[in-house]
Amino acid sequence: MAKPSGPAADGATRTADADARPKRFMKSALEILGETGRTDFTVLEVVERSKTSLRSFYQHFSTKDELLLALVDKIMSESTRRWREDTDGLPAPAALRVFIDRVCTPPETTTQDKVNRGLTNYNDRLAETLPREYARVLAPVHELIKDIINRGIAEGVFRADLNVDARAALIMQSSLGAIRLQVLGAELSGVPVDADDIYAYCLSGLTHA
Known part of the structure; x- marks a missing residue:
C-alpha cells in the first residue's frame, strides 16, 4: 500500500514531529538526571542531547522549571x-x-x-x-x-x-x-x-x- 503524500500528509508529519519534541526534551532531561542525580543542568545541555535547537525548546517550554514540571x-x-x-x-x-x-x-x-x-x-x-x-x-x-x-x-x-x-x-x-x-x-x-x-x-x- 502506498504511503499518503501531498500537503495533508506533510502537515500530519510536521504535527507528529512537533508533538514528539517535548517527549525528546523530557527524555534527555531524564537521561541527565539518571547519570548525575542533579537538576542544575542547563537548557543548552538538554537541547544538545536531544539534537534539536533552542528555538524548538522555547516553543514548548518557557523555562527549565516547566520542562521538569512536565517530567x-x-x-x-x-x-x-x-x-x-x-x-x-x-x-x-x-x-x-x-x-x-x-x-x-x-x-x-x-x-x-x-x-x-x-x-x-x-x-x-x-x-x-x-x-x-x-x-x-x-x-x-x-x-x-x-x-x-x-x-x-x-x-x-x-x-x-x-x-x-x-x-x-x-x-x-x-x-x-x-x-x-x-x-x-x-x-x-x-x-x-x-x-x-x-x-x-x-x-x-x-x-x-
Missing part, C-alpha cells in the same frame, strides 16, 4: 494510575499501607535512585516557582488518598470528624517526602525512616484514639 507530571500520572489499580477494592487501612509501600519502594537501579533524589530535591523549587501548576500535578495523588480516607470513614475504621482534604495533603507530603525522610532520619538518629514509620504516623492521625 514530574508524566511520572506522577503513570505512578498514580498504578497505585490506584493496586489499592482499588482493598479495605482502607490495607489500601493506605499498599500506597505508602509503593511510594517508599527502594529504587531498583542506581539510575532510578539518582532520578528520584534529583526530582525530590527539586520539588521545593517547583512549589515556589510554579505553585498552581505543581499543585495540579499532585492533584491525582491527593484525590487517591482522599478516596482511601473516605473509604475508611464509610467502613467505620477512620474518624468521621476528619478534615479529609487537609489530612490527605499531610499524608501526601509525608509519603512523597520518603526519600528525603529516609536520608534525614539516618542523620538524626542513625536509623532511616521507613515505610513502617510513615504508615504508623499516617494511620495514627486517621483512627480513633
